[in-house]
Amino acid sequence: MSTFTSEPGTRLGGRYRLEDRVAAASGWAAWKAIDETLARAVTVVTFAAGFPRIREVLTAARAASRLTDARLAQVFDVEDDWDNAYIVMEWAAGETLDDLLANGPIEPVAGARIIAEAAAALSVAHAAGLPHLCLTPESLRWTSGGGVKVTGIGIDAALSGTTAEDPALADTHGLGRLLYAAMTGLWPGPDYPALPPAPFADGQPRRPRQIRAGVPAVLDEVTCRAMQMPGRDGGILATPGQLAGALAAELPPEEVPPAGPADEGSRSMTRPRQQANGNYWSPERTSPAGPPQDWRPPRRRRAASRGRAAIVVLLALVVVAGLAAASYPLWHKSAAPVQAKGGSHSSSPPAPQFTRLTPTSAQGFDALNLADSGDENTSQAQNVLNGNPQGWSSQEYASAALGNLKAGTGLILDMGRVIKMHSITVQFAPGVGADVQIKMGNSATRSAANLNSMATVASASNVGGTHAFAASSRATGQYVVIWFTKLPLATSGHYMAQIFTIIVQGAAASS
Numbered sequence: 477m478s479t480f481t482s483e484p485g486t487r488l489g490g491r492y493r494l495e496d497r498v499a500a501a502s503g504w505a506a507w508k509a510i511d512e513t514l515a516r517a518v519t520v521v522t523f524a525a526g527f528p529r530i531r532e533v534l535t536a537a538r539a540a541s542r543l544t545d546a547r548l549a550q551v552f553d554v555e556d557d558w559d560n561a562y563i564v565m566e567w568a569a570g571e572t573l574d575d576l577l578a579n580g581p582i583e584p585v586a587g588a589r590i591i592a593e594a595a596a597a598l599s600v601a602h603a604a605g606l607p608h609l610c611l612t613p614e615s616l617r618w619t620s621g622g623g624v625k626v627t628g629i630g631i632d633a634a635l636s637g638t639t640a641e642d643p644a645l646a647d648t649h650g651l652g653r654l655l656y657a658a659m660t661g662l663w664p665g666p667d668y669p670a671l672p673p674a675p676f677a678d679g680q681p682r683r684p685r686q687i688r689a690g691v692p693a694v695l696d697e698v699t700c701r702a703m704q705m706p707g708r709d710g711g712i713l714a715t716p717g718q719l720a721g722a723l724a725a726e727l728p729p730e731e732v733p734p735a736g737p738a739d740e741g742s743r744s745m746t747r748p749r750q751q752a753n754g755n756y757w758s759p760e761r762t763s764p765a766g767p768p769q770d771w772r773p774p775r776r777r778r779a780a781s782r783g784r785a786a787i788v789v790l791l792a793l794v795v796v797a798g799l800a801a802a803s804y805p806l807w808h809k810s811a812a813p814v815q816a817k818g819g820s821h822s823s824s825p826p827a828p829q830f831t832r833l834t835p836t837s838a839q840g841f842d843a844l845n846l847a848d849s850g851d852e853n854t855s856q857a858q859n860v861l862n863g864n865p866q867g868w869s870s871q872e873y874a875s876a877a878l879g880n881l882k883a884g885t886g887l888i889l890d891m892g893r894v895i896k897m898h899s900i901t902v903q904f905a906p907g908v909g910a911d912v913q914i915k916m917g918n919s920a921t922r923s924a925a926n927l928n929s930m931a932t933v934a935s936a937s938n939v940g941g942t943h944a945f946a947a948s949s950r951a952t953g954q955y956v957v958i959w960f961t962k963l964p965l966a967t968s969g970h971y972m973a974q975i976f977t978i979i980v981q982g983a984a985a986s987s
Contacts, residue, residue: 482522487512488562489555492520503527504635508567511552517567518552521631529637530561536630537563539606547597549627568625573654574613574670576748580661584691585727586748587658588698590616592723593624595651599717601629607643609633611650612668613657618748644715645704651719652702659684659691659699680705685863693863694726694903694977711906711941725901725944726979728832833895833980835861839920840870841888841957843927851922852885860887860978867976869966876909876962876971884913886959887975888920896952897933897982901944905974908940909964916953930957940964952985 486494491513498519499506504527509520523530534556541551553564573590576582594616598608608615610632617625633639640646656664662674664681674681683705685696700706701722702713713719838861840852856868868887873879900914917930931951936943958978963971 482507488520488522488560489553489564492518492553492562492564494520501635503529504533509564511564517569519549519565519567521563521565521635523561525559529634532637533631533634534561534563536606536634537565539604540601540630543601543604543606543629545597545600547593547624547626548601548629549625551631563631565627565631568617568619568627570617570619570625572614573616573618573658576618577613577657577661577671581688582658582748584659584695588655588695588723588727590618590624590748591651591655591658592720592727594626594654595648595716595720595723597624597626598629598647598651599715599720601626602644602647602716606630607633607640607647608650609638609640609643609646610636611647611654613654613663613671616654642714647716648702648713648719649704651716652699652704652713655695655699655702656681656684659695660687662687664703692726694901694979695723696863697903697977698722698726722942725942728981729898831981831983833891833982835889835956835978835980836892837861837890838868838978839888839890840868841886841920841922841959843886843922844882844884844924845922852887857887860975863977865976867974869975870960870963870973872966872968872970872972873963874970876965878960878963878971884959884961885973886957887973889956889958889978889980890920891954891956891980894918894952894954894985895980895982896950896985897947897956897980899944899946899981900934900956900958901942901979901981902958902975903942903977904940905964905966905976906941907964907966908938909962910939910960910973911935911937911962912939912943912945913957913959913961914945914947915957915959916951917955917957918953920955927957927959930955937962947982956980 482488482494484494484496488494488509491511493510493512494507495510496508497505498508503524505522507520507522509518510516511518521533523533527533534554537551537554540548541554543550549568550566551563552566555562581587601607606629608626608629610628615626615628615632617627619625653664656662656674657671660674661671662681663671664674666673674687676682681703683696684691684699685693698713698719701711702719704712713722838857840854840857842852845851852870853868856866858864859866860868870885873881878885897914897916902912904910904912912935913932914934915927915930915932917926919926919929931953933947933951934945936945958975960973963973966972966974
C-alpha cells in the first residue's frame with residue numbers, strides 16, 4: 477500500500493505519526509504529523525503509487541536538505557523507497573501572507589520588509605541552484621517569533637512539474653507579485669482566487685499607487701520593476717538578490733523601541749498591522765484615505781527580558797542609595813543623568829533617531845550658469861517629490877563634462893527646516909557614468925559663492941540606477957543639493973543628469 481493512502485494515526489519510519497491532511501493534489505498529499513522521537517510537529521509529504529515525478533521530487537528534497545538559512549523551511553528526512561517514499565519537512569507555524577491579507581493590505585513598509593526577507597532567503601537558495609518557481613501567498617509565513625519563513629523551495633516545482641528558462645527571473649517576478657499583493661491586498665492575475673484580482677489596463681495590472689493611497693513611490697517602482705512591468709527607467713530586477721538589494725535601499729532604518737509593558741507577549745504585537753478598510757481601488761472610490769502610519773517588526777521577547785532585567789538592577793541600586801525617586805520610570809526619556817561622585821554627569825546624550833524627511837520643494841540648481849541662462853528644468857523638479865514617472869532631467873550637453881560650459885549642475889531640495897542628514901537614496905537613470913556630490917547649505921541662491929559655502933557630505937563616481945549616499949559629515953542645513961560634476965550618456969545621444977525619486981533620511985537639527 478502506498479503512503480498516499482495512509483490514514484490519520486499511521487506511523488511512517490516508526491516515528492512520524494500522521495495527524496491531519498493539510499493539502500493534496502494528483503498523486504501526492506501533505507500532512508501535519510508528529511515526530512515522536514523529537515516530540516515536534518513536522519510536515520510529511522506522501523505519494524501515490526506510480527507518481528510520475530517522484531524521482532525529481534526526492535532529488536529536489538535532498539538538495540533542499542542542504543540549505544541552512546533559517547528563513548527557508550528545512551527538510552529533515554527523505555525516504556526513497558519508491559513504494560513507500562515520503563519527505564519530512566519543518567512544520568512552518570504562523571500566518572501565511574494570504575492570512576495576513578485576509579482583511580485587506582498590510583502597511584506598505586511592513587509588506588516590503590517581509591518580501592525583502594523572502595527575496596534575501598531565495599537568493600541563498602538560488603546560489604545553491606534551487607529556485608522556487610511556484611511562489612504564492614501560501615509560500616510565505618510570518619512566524620510567531622516575528623520572522624519570515626519560505627516554504628516549498630525546489631519541492632513545489634518538482635511536485636507540479638514547473639520549469640523556467642530563467643529561474644532567477646521567474647522567481648523575481650513571483651516575488652514582485654507577492655509584493656504587489658502586500659501593497660494592495662489584490663492579486664495581479666487570475667491564477668490565485670483566494671485574493672481579489674487587481675484591475676488591469678492595457679494588459680497590465682494597474683500600479684500599486686493607482687490602487688491604494690499611501691504606497692510610497694519608490695516601493696511602487698520596485699514592485700513594477702520586479703514584475704517586469706513598464707517602469708520609470710525601463711530597467712527590470714532580474715534576480716531575487718537584486719530585489720532584496722533594491723528594497724533594502726528604499727526601506728527606512730528600523731528603530732529600537734523602548735522596553736516596557738508593551739513588549740509583554742501581546743499577540744497583536746507579532747502580526748504586521750493591516751490597513752483599516754483596505755483602501756481598495758474602485759471606479760467609484762477616487763479619494764482613498766491617506767497613508768497609514770509606518771510599522772516595524774517588533775523586537776524579540778529576549779530583548780524585552782534584558783530590558784526588564786536592567787530595570788530590576790537599576791531599581792536595586794536606587795533602593796540601596798536611598799533615593800526618593802525610586803518609583804519614577806527608569807526608562808523615561810527625560811530622566812536626569814546619574815551624577816558621579818565627583819559631581820560631573822557621566823551619561824552621554826541620546827543618539828538621534830533618523831526618519832524619512834519630506835522636502836517641501838525642489839528646483840533645478842544651475843549655480844554656475846557662466847555660459848548659458850538655463851535653470852536646469854526647474855519646471856520638472858517637483859516630479860521627483862510627487863511620484864511623476866517623468867522625473868527630472870538637466871539640460872542636454874555635448875559631453876560628459878557639461879560641454880565644457882561649467883564645472884557642474886544639479887537639483888536642490890528645500891527641506892523646510894534645518895536638518896541633520898543621515899543618508900539620501902537617489903534613483904538615477906539606469907546607465908552608469910554620473911559623478912555626484914551631495915551638498916548641504918542654508919541658501920537656495922543660484923550663485924558660485926553659495927555653492928562654495930556649502931558642505932559636501934557625500935560623493936560617488938560612475939553611479940547609475942538607485943544609489944544610497946551615507947552622509948559622512950555632521951553638517952546641517954535647510955537645503956540639500958544633488959550636484960553633478962560628470963554626466964552620463966542619455967538615450968538621446970546627448971549627456972544629461974536624470975533623477976526619478978529621492979529619499980532623505982535624517983533628523984531635525986538641534987536648536
